[in-house]
Amino acid sequence: MINHIEVLDSSPEKPVAARGTQIQYQGPGSTICSHHNLQPVHHYPRALLDAMEQNAKKVTSPSKGLLQSEDLYQYILETSVYPREPDFLKELRHVTASHPRARMATAPDAGQLMALLLKLANAKKTIELGVFTGYSLLLTALTIPEDGKIIAIDVNRETFEIGLPVIKKAGVADKIDFIESEALPVLDQLLQNPENEGSFDFAFIDADSVNYWNYHERLMKLLKIWKQERELAIELNKSFAADPRIQISHASLGDGITICRRIY
Numbered sequence: 001m002i003n004h005i006e007v008l009d010s011s012p013e014k015p016v017a018a019r020g021t022q023i024q025y026q027g028p029g030s031t032i033c034s035h036h037n038l039q040p041v042h043h044y045p046r047a048l049l050d051a052m053e054q055n056a057k058k059v060t061s062p063s064k065g066l067l068q069s070e071d072l073y074q075y076i077l078e079t080s081v082y083p084r085e086p087d088f089l090k091e092l093r094h095v096t097a098s099h100p101r102a103r104m105a106t107a108p109d110a111g112q113l114m115a116l117l118l119k120l121a122n123a124k125k126t127i128e129l130g131v132f133t134g135y136s137l138l139l140t141a142l143t144i145p146e147d148g149k150i151i152a153i154d155v156n157r158e159t160f161e162i163g164l165p166v167i168k169k170a171g172v173a174d175k176i177d178f179i180e181s182e183a184l185p186v187l188d189q190l191l192q193n194p195e196n197e198g199s200f201d202f203a204f205i206d207a208d209s210v211n212y213w214n215y216h217e218r219l220m221k222l223l224k225i226w227k228q229e230r231e232l233a234i235e236l237n238k239s240f241a242a243d244p245r246i247q248i249s250h251a252s253l254g255d256g257i258t259i260c261r262r263i264y
């Protein structure tokens with residue numbers, strides 16, 4: 001069962017003090033996160049750094065992902081990603097393409113995964129650190145429900161404004177509270193209000209990698225703690241029992257199986 005999700009973008013193209021990606025999954029009451037481990041680059045073996053450089057060269061435009069072959073990456077984009085990419089996101093991607101730092105934008109294949117995680121987490125209240133022109137922000141806004149909210153923080157409002165017309169056209173600008181600021185003080189300010197503790201369903205961290213650990217520590221307080229599976233199961237069983245639209249059989253098999261038949 002996935003609860004809140006913290007996603008940290010760990011592209012090696014970012015101006016970072018560390019390289020390497022750690023992906024972590026914890027079971028029930030879970031957190032999924034990937035982040036740079038905080039070792040300076042020179043702590044890595046030379047051979048590993050050389051291999052990383054070779055990989056970076058092999059993957060050309062758009063040079064996202066860790067695939068060894070550009071053809072394979074293109075195949076994935078063309079087969080599974082572009083056909084399902086919402087038109088407003090395509091438009092935002094094209095608007096961003098001429099920007100000299102266009103490569104900072106979330107890649108569409110990463111976006112596809114992020115949309116899935118947002119849905120799996122049933123995310124409604126989210127926070128994003130590092131907006132750039134807004135690809136991941138628009139994706140989040142399109143994915144969360146009508147009454148969902150996103151706090152989006154970036155030091156640079158100018159780049160946010162490049163994508164803003166598309167966000168407005170998509171009709172999701174009302175879900176976004178953009179804050180032009182360094183991310184850390186905003187997180188600290190959010191933590192001043194106890195109501196914000198444990199209130200966010202999803203966080204996307206895509207700003208300055210040197211601060212990822214600082215962000216992570218604060219987000220551990222801001223993100224929701226998911227109820228344990230047992231509590232959820234008890235609540236769910238109560239709701240099933242009270243739901244007149246279904247006929248149920250709660251069988252004492254294993255640790256319990258409920259079979260529902262829709263009758264209304």
Ligand SMILES: C[S@@+](CC[C@H](N)C(=O)[O-])C[C@H]1O[C@@H](n2cnc3c(N)ncnc32)[C@H](O)[C@@H]1O
Pocket residue numbers: 104105106129130131132133134135136137153154155156159181182183184206207208211
């Ligand atoms: C990789 S880009 C974000 C890409 C974006 N998520 C997207 O999908 O296009 C990183 C952004 O982080 C912002 N940034 C860098 N340091 C920051 C900080 N300390 N606080 C807030 N934003 C920061 C930069 O201005 C830049 O727009």
